Structures are given as structure tokens and as C-alpha cells.
Amino acid sequence: MNLLWQGIVNGVLLGGLYALMALGLALVWGVLNIVNLAHGALIMLGGYVCYYLFTGAHIDPFVALPITAAVLFVVGYAIQRRLLNLVIRAPMFNTLLITFGLDVVLTYAAQIAFSADFRTVNPSYAGANFSLLGATVPVVRLLAFVIALALTFGLWLFLTRTPLGRAIRATSQNLVAARLYGVEPRRIYALTFGIGAALAGAAGALYGVVSQLNPYIGTSLTAKSFVIAIIGGLSNPLGVIVGGLVLGLVESMTSLYIGATYTNVASFGILVLVLIVRPTGLLGRTA
Amino acid sequence: MHRIAFKVALAPLAIAACAALAAAGPAAAATITLGASVQMTGSLANTGRYYKDGYEFAVDRINKAGGVKVGSAHEQLALKILDNQSDDNLAVRQYTQLVSTDKIGLLLGPFASGTVIATSSVAEKYEVPMVQGGGASDQIFSRGYKYVFGTLPVASKYFESTIAAGAKLNPPVKTVALLYADDAFDVSVAKGTRTWLEKAGMKLVLDERYSTNASDFSSLLSRIKSDHPDAVLVAGHETEVLNFIRQSKSLDVSPKLYSFTVGVPSADFRKALGKDGDYAFGMTSWLPSASMKDRWFGNGEEFEKAWKAQFGFEPDYHAASAVADVEAFVMAIEAAGSTDPKKVRDALSKVDFESLYGRIQFDSVGQISLPQTVVQVQNGNVVPVYGDKGFINKAMYPMPDWSKR
Numbered sequence: 001m002n003l004l005w006q007g008i009v010n011g012v013l014l015g016g017l018y019a020l021m022a023l024g025l026a027l028v029w030g031v032l033n034i035v036n037l038a039h040g041a042l043i044m045l046g047g048y049v050c051y052y053l054f055t056g057a058h059i060d061p062f063v064a065l066p067i068t069a070a071v072l073f074v075v076g077y078a079i080q081r082r083l084l085n086l087v088i089r090a091p092m093f094n095t096l097l098i099t100f101g102l103d104v105v106l107t108y109a110a111q112i113a114f115s116a117d118f119r120t121v122n123p124s125y126a127g128a129n130f131s132l133l134g135a136t137v138p139v140v141r142l143l144a145f146v147i148a149l150a151l152t153f154g155l156w157l158f159l160t161r162t163p164l165g166r167a168i169r170a171t172s173q174n175l176v177a178a179r180l181y182g183v184e185p186r187r188i189y190a191l192t193f194g195i196g197a198a199l200a201g202a203a204g205a206l207y208g209v210v211s212q213l214n215p216y217i218g219t220s221l222t223a224k225s226f227v228i229a230i231i232g233g234l235s236n237p238l239g240v241i242v243g244g245l246v247l248g249l250v251e252s253m254t255s256l257y258i259g260a261t262y263t264n265v266a267s268f269g270i271l272v273l274v275l276i277v278r279p280t281g282l283l284g285r286t287a
Numbered sequence: 288m289h290r291i292a293f294k295v296a297l298a299p300l301a302i303a304a305c306a307a308l309a310a311a312g313p314a315a316a317a318t319i320t321l322g323a324s325v326q327m328t329g330s331l332a333n334t335g336r337y338y339k340d341g342y343e344f345a346v347d348r349i350n351k352a353g354g355v356k357v358g359s360a361h362e363q364l365a366l367k368i369l370d371n372q373s374d375d376n377l378a379v380r381q382y383t384q385l386v387s388t389d390k391i392g393l394l395l396g397p398f399a400s401g402t403v404i405a406t407s408s409v410a411e412k413y414e415v416p417m418v419q420g421g422g423a424s425d426q427i428f429s430r431g432y433k434y435v436f437g438t439l440p441v442a443s444k445y446f447e448s449t450i451a452a453g454a455k456l457n458p459p460v461k462t463v464a465l466l467y468a469d470d471a472f473d474v475s476v477a478k479g480t481r482t483w484l485e486k487a488g489m490k491l492v493l494d495e496r497y498s499t500n501a502s503d504f505s506s507l508l509s510r511i512k513s514d515h516p517d518a519v520l521v522a523g524h525e526t527e528v529l530n531f532i533r534q535s536k537s538l539d540v541s542p543k544l545y546s547f548t549v550g551v552p553s554a555d556f557r558k559a560l561g562k563d564g565d566y567a568f569g570m571t572s573w574l575p576s577a578s579m580k581d582r583w584f585g586n587g588e589e590f591e592k593a594w595k596a597q598f599g600f601e602p603d604y605h606a607a608s609a610v611a612d613v614e615a616f617v618m619a620i621e622a623a624g625s626t627d628p629k630k631v632r633d634a635l636s637k638v639d640f641e642s643l644y645g646r647i648q649f650d651s652v653g654q655i656s657l658p659q660t661v662v663q664v665q666n667g668n669v670v671p672v673y674g675d676k677g678f679i680n681k682a683m684y685p686m687p688d689w690s691k692r
Contacts, residue, residue: 003509003510003513006509006512006513007506007509010503010505010506010509011506013505014503014505108328111328111332116328116332116333116336117333117555117558117559118333118525118526118529118555118556118559119559120529120533120559120560120561122533122559122560122561122563126533126536126537127533127536127537127563127689128537129537129538129539136509136512136538136539138534138537138538139537140537141537210533210534210537211502211529211530211533212526212529212530212533212559214333214526216329216330216332216373217526220500220502251503251506252503252505252506253506255497255503255506255507256506256509256510259495259496260466260495260496260497260498260501260506260507261469261495261496261497261498262498263497263498263501264498
């Protein structure tokens with residue numbers, strides 16, 4: 001088996017999952033200018049929704065995925081409508097504080113509701129794999145990768161081709177002009193945050209299938225999503241895929257050739273490098 | 288006028304209240320308070336909660352049996368447990384508060400080596416004894432501290448019994464991959480493991496440190512697959528071990544044996560893995576046994592039953608270790624005939640008694656010596672496989688390919 005080839009496969013598949021995690025964060029950040037520190041907590045909630053649909057109602061996790069996304073959409077819409085719209089015009093520091101608070105509340109609410117027990121979404125095919133040119137390809141990760149690509153492309157189509165998507169982009173580009181054209185920003189904001197939360201929910205469902213859930217996974221997932229969003233840039237969902245792939249490959253190669261303990265050094269190193277060389281992200285608009 | 292009348296009316300009431308309080312004071316039995324700061328919430332809550340449960344369970348039982356005999360008086364135990372939210376800095380502040388503000392002179396420990404290393408310095412500085420059952424790193428006991436006592440066996444010996452068992456299995460383990468997280472406990476484990484491997488004449492083909500909280504092991508697993516060692520030893524945390532096992536399945540990596548420092552003895556860990564948890568080896572410093580006599584719980588097996596009746600799941604060594612900590616304090620206080628921190632400390636260094644957790648006796652650095660029994664998950668249950676007297680039950684070895692399970 002060629003280790004390099006296997007490493008590339010691992011990195012690309014990991015990158016797909018990473019991209020899906022970061023997609024919602026990048027969307028909300030780009031449109032609402034809110035760095036949602038509770039994004040990881042929403043991924044965690046999505047994981048639990050999928051877990052209970054799977055263990056309680058015996059719904060296959062990939063069937064439960066859209067249901068999870070829908071539930072999280074409602075949660076996200078409500079959070080924006082009732083909470084974040086109050087501070088949307090406030091300086092960024094306030095939105096950071098309020099989403100940080102939200103993260104703490106969601107995390108501890110999850111501990112009370114679900115306990116600190118470890119959970120996994122473990123369908124019979126969770127460990128299935130096949131061989132591709134000598135590399136082992138885990139089926140679930142491949143599916144996650146395909147879903148990530150599909151959702152990213154879907155989001156891109158939605159933002160560029162539909163009236164609602166255009167309204168969202170218009171709101172982020174020029175609020176005054178958008179209002180003159182009849183866009184109601186509060187609704188657009190809530191919709192955008194809802195979509196961001198729905199994407200987090202989908203990522204959480206997949207995360208539960210490939211990894212494990214507990215109430216505290218959110219913080220590290222937020223950090224990872226943050227790095228990917230910066231590497232990829234906020235203006236284009238396709239950038240997030242690039243960001244995810246870059247991070248996945250960098251981590252995989254670091255772990256393979258330098259040492260597993262240095263993966264965080266490498267990924268945050270890349271972040272610093274991108275900020276120096278291309279502050280708008282790899283696919284971002286140049287100023 | 289009104290105000291004065293009010294005060295006058297109140298005065299006798301206040302006096303009566305004071306008198307009542309004064310009368311109540313000596314009438315109620317005196318209490319001995321043990322202080323602790325544990326991880327009830329935050330990333331270590333999964334295991335941290337066993338310590339809170341264990342301390343409370345032990346105190347409850349000891350009080351029901353009459354409490355602690357100090358000299359000729361019987362005193363009740365009380366607990367003051369704070370939640371450090373899995374934050375070591377907060378834990379240090381809370382222990383300082385327990386000692387300096389609450390004037391508590393007897394401390395029980397938190398969970399995890401890193402937290403114990405940080406907080407035991409508070410105990411040493413204020414010269415109050417801390418008995419802890421949550422930290423095993425050699426670093427805790429290598430600083431010449433006089434006030435820290437530990438009921439977990441030393442970290443460097445965690446894999447000793449596993450390696451001894453591996454040498455006697457058929458076919459014997461010859462090559463080994465060692466993975467460990469980059470924190471105090473796991474680095475200590477790895478350091479010790481290298482010596483045991485060398486003594487056993489096994490070859491270390493992969494020796495890799497990874498970052499704590501790592502969630503992706505695909506690269507490490509690919510390297511293991513290409514080096515195909517007989518055994519993989521992982522010193523890490525439960526979340527990492529869960530990911531490791533799930534990802535070995537999805538990448539089709541099956542060494543003859545894999546063993547983990549944590550996870551295997553915990554009921555919720557096995558539940559999270561389901562059938563995929565089978566074949567995983569681990570170790571435990573404690574298995575419930577009727578031969579372990581205990582003054583309060585009868586014996587280890589009866590303790591297990593009582594715990595299960597109360598909490599609904601089987602206790603693991605963390606819980607038993609926490610209970611043993613409280614018992615060690617009681618034995619020491621009774622031997623010292625005092626709750627003076629220094630006298631209790633001296634008595635702790637001399638305690639020697641049988642408990643549900645095993646024989647409690649601290650060596651010169653304050654650590655207990657217990658053999659690690661090798662355990663394996665077999666059909667969802669933890670089965671003891673190898674102890675200090677040799678094989679106990681048949682190991683399921685070698686581990687078959689994932690496709691054949």
C-alpha cells in the first residue's frame with residue numbers, strides 16, 4: 001500500500017467533512033458579519049438530534065440528515081429572530097460576546113439534557129470500506145464528502161440563482177440599496193442564520209456517524225470551522241470546500257510525515273500564513 | 288418612635304434566637320468536613336462525576352455506620368465539593384478557597400493527572416493532606432511532596448501487565464506500536480512502556496505522540512496498517528479511544544491486539560461502541576471481588592451491588608478509588624485521634640488496611656501499589672484476562688479482521 005496515496009485519500013475525505021462543518025459558519029459570517037462562536041454547539045445539537053432519531057425512532061442517519069437540518073433551521077431562525085437581531089447593529093465585540101454566551105448555555109443545557117455520556121451514531125455500515133487503487137476508502141466518509149460537495153454547490157446555486165439567495169447577497173453587500181428594493185433585512189438575517197444552523201445540523205449528524213458525541217465537542221469544532229472559513233474566504237461557498245480540503249490534507253500529511261502531535265501547529269500555521277499572504281482567503285475577492 | 292419600638296420588640300427575639308443557636312451548637316454531633324473540587328461539568332465531566340458520586344456515596348455510608356471515631360467522640364463526615372468546570376486554574380483557586388476561606392484541613396482530589404499536579408501544590412503549600420484517586424502520573428509523586436497521597440497505581444506501570452500477557456499469548460506479541468496523547472499522564476505511561484517493552488524484548492515499530500483531543504486518526508492508522516505491528520498500545524483519553532476504534536474499523540486496521548489505558552472499564556464507553564468495542568484490551572486497578580473485605584461495604588462485590596442499586600450502572604476503578612480515598616481519611620483520623628491536618632498526614636503515611644479497592648498502604652512518596660489487571664471487552668462485558676498470578680480467563684486473541692467479526 002502506498003502510504004502517500006492513502007494519506008491523500010484520508011486528507012481529502014477529512015477535508016470534505018471539515019468543509020461541511022465550516023460552511024454554515026462562513027455563510028453567517030459573510031452575510032451577517034457575525035462570527036458565530038456557538039457554531040460548534042449547533043453542530044453538537046445536530047449530532048444529538050440525529051442520535052435520538054437513530055436510536056429512538058430507528059431512522060437511518062442519512063435519512064435523518066434532512067430532518068436534523070430542518071430542526072436546526074428552526075432553532076437557528078428562532079435564535080436570530082429573538083436574540084441576535086437585538087445586537088445585529090452593535091459592534092462586533094457584542095455579537096462575539098452574545099454568541100459566546102450562547103455557546104456556554106447550549107453546552108451546559110446539553111449536559112443537563114443528555115448527560116456527559118459518550119454517544120455514537122453507529123449504523124451497521126458505519127465501518128464499511130472499499131479499496132481504491134490500494135487505498136482503503138471508508139464509505140461513510142466518502143458519503144459525507146459527497147454530501148458536503150452537494151450542499152456547497154447547492155448553496156452556491158441558491159445564493160446566485162434564486163431571488164431569495166440574491167436578496168441575501170444584496171443585504172450583505174449593500175443594506176440600504178437592498179431595503180430600497182423591498183428586502184426586509186430582519187427576515188433575511190433570520191433565514192440566513194437558519195440556513196447556517198441547518199448546515200451545522202447536517203454536519204453534526206455526519207460527525208456522529210464518523211466520530212463521537214458529547215456536550216463538549218463544540219469548542220474545538222468552532223475553532224476548526226473558523227480556520228477553514230478564513231483559509232477559504234467568506235465571499236464564496238466554494239472557497240470553504242477549498243479551505244476544508246487544504247486543512248484536511250495539511251493535517252493528514254503532517255501526521256504522516258512530521259508527527260501527529262504537530263497537526264494543530266500546522267493547521268494554525270496555515271491560518272497565519274494565509275492571513276499574511278492572502279487576507280481575503282484563497283478564493284476571496286482581492287480588495 | 289416607631290423604629291425604637293420595633294427594636295425593643297425585636298430584642299428579646301434576637302436574644303432567644305442566639306440562645307437557641309448556642310444551645311443547638313454542642314447538641315448536634317460535630318462534623319469533619321472534607322473539601323474537593325471536581326469536574327462536574329466541562330470536558331472531563333464524563334469521568335469527573337464518578338469522583339463526586341464516589342465521595343458522596345462513601346460519606347453517606349460511613350455516616351450511617353456511626354461516622355468517625357475521634358478520640359472518644361463520634362463525629363459525622365461532611366463534604367464540600369465545588370465544580371471546577373474542567374478548568375485547572377479554577378480548580379487551583381477553589382482549593383485555595385477551601386483551605387484559606389473555608390478553613391478545611393482535609394482535601395480529596397480532583398480527576399486527571401494534570402489537574403492533580405496543579406492542585407496538589409495548594410495542599411503542599413498550606414500543609415494540608417490531599418488524598419486523591421484521580422491522578423497517576425509519575426510527576427505527581429516525583430516532586431518530594433509530603434501532603435499528597437494517591438490511590439491510583441503509577442502511570443509508568445499501566446502497560447506492564449499487558450506486555451507481560453502479550454509475551455505469553457499465542458502467537459506471542461513481537462512488534463508494538465505505541466501512541467500517546469501529549470499530556471502529563473500519557474507521557475508518563477509512554478515513558479514507562481518503553482522500558483517494559485525493552486525488558487520483554489519487543490520491538491517498537493511506531494512510537495508517536497499525538498495532540499490531546501485529536502479526533503482524526505486516519506493517518507496514524509494508515510501508518511499502523513503499513514507497519515502492521517502485532518500490538519497497538521494507546522495511552523489517551525476516552526474520546527480519542529472511541530475515535531481510534533471506530534476509525535480502525537472504517538480503515539480496516541486490525542492488529543492482533545490493541546489495548547487502551549482508558550475507556551474499557553467504563554460502562555458508557557462500551558455502550559457507545561456497541562459490538563465494535565469487543566476485543567479491545569484495557570487495564571484496571573480494581574475489579575469487584577468478594578475477597579476484598581471492607582469495613583463499611585462488606586466487600587468489593589457488595590459494594591458493586593450497592594453502587595448499582597444507587598446509580599444504575601456498574602462502578603469502575605475511578606469510583607472505587609474515590610471511595611477508598613474517603614476511607615483512607617477516616618482510618619487516618621481514627622488512628623491520629625485528631626483532625627489536625629499535620630497529625631492526619633502522619634497517620635496517612637502509616638495507614639494499612641483492607642478495603643473494597645484493595646490494600647491501602649502508601650509508599651514513601653505517597654502512592655499506592657496495586658497490580659493492573661488486564662481486561663478485555665468480550666461480548667460487551669469486561670472480562671479479566673491476566674493478573675499478577677497469570678491468566679484468569681481466556682483472551683480473545685488474535686483479533687480477527689473486521690470483515691470476519
